[in-house]
Amino acid sequence: MKIIIMGCGRVGAQLAILLDKENHEVITLDLNVDSFRRLPPEFKGNALLGNGLDEDILIKAGIEKADAFIAVTQGDNRNIMAAQIAKHIFCVPKVICRIYDPLRRDLYSMLGLEALSPTTIFAQMLKEKLES
């Protein structure tokens, strides 16, 4: 699969490494060149410097032929907007985004976006740990 990951922070880079090991074609996007230091030398995918909200950059990243688009930047709104561009403009078959704010996540899930809230997930996990 060809997978574009927007945001090469800890989660983005970790995901890129996992997918790369499984021989997927991975393209990571980030605004800051320093973020790409998280990718190890053996990483076979591409790292592209640029704004994932810019359609020209997305086309450069090959979004027109991408099978999946993942938005994991630090900004909820950036992720929401990028995911909507990928889904509604470029019709990427699988689009997932991270939304920290649980209320915003609920709203966008209702609007058809596949969105995960680490806040809710992690709180739930902690609670289960406590109870186990």
Add this chain to the structure above:
Amino acid sequence: MYIIIVGGGRLGYYLARTLLDEQHEVLIIEKDASTVQSIVNEMGSVCIKGDGCETAVLAEAGTNRADIFISVTGDDEDNLVACQVAKYKFNVPRTIARVRNPKHEMLFKKLGIDVTVSSTSIILEHIKHEVPTNPLMHLLSIKEKGLEIVEIKIQPDAKTVGKAIKDLTLPPESILALIIHRDTNPTAPSPATVLQAEDQIIAITRPDNEALLRSALTGN
């Protein structure tokens, strides 16, 4: 009308003042505490501190009874999300978003924002008009109908100077509405009207036919 504005920067500030003068009920939502304080000091309690994308803040602002919701922060993604939350969570009938990147206008429309205003496009258009080499300026776009109202200036060396309108080949769906002569009063053009140097022509056309209309009127 009750109008909520997200973003208390220069644009939000002047917008609020204008709307207050017109006797509307206005509330600004602004993130920065010192900006909130200076607005409250000057205009009274028309500004609250908070993130205009957060459901709790919008609920506190009474967004469910707002008639118009306007987001004018400096970030396109924030304006998009604020307007979407207002529209889909609080059913605000009219949402207006400022767009910095003109390429985002189409996307915002597609995602349900009622009106988009691209500050970059507007400034660009005004500057272009002052550059004498470009004879065509966009005055207004009627987006629902896909029409543009444009102004074309006839340069003194244009090949069409001295020609009658009936002798020009205008593109389809293009109408000349008004001719403003240099010395005389504006007139509604007839087929016999002869173009003169420095004439300003106000026309209605479709964006696709713009280049054709320009070349028909300027001879280039």
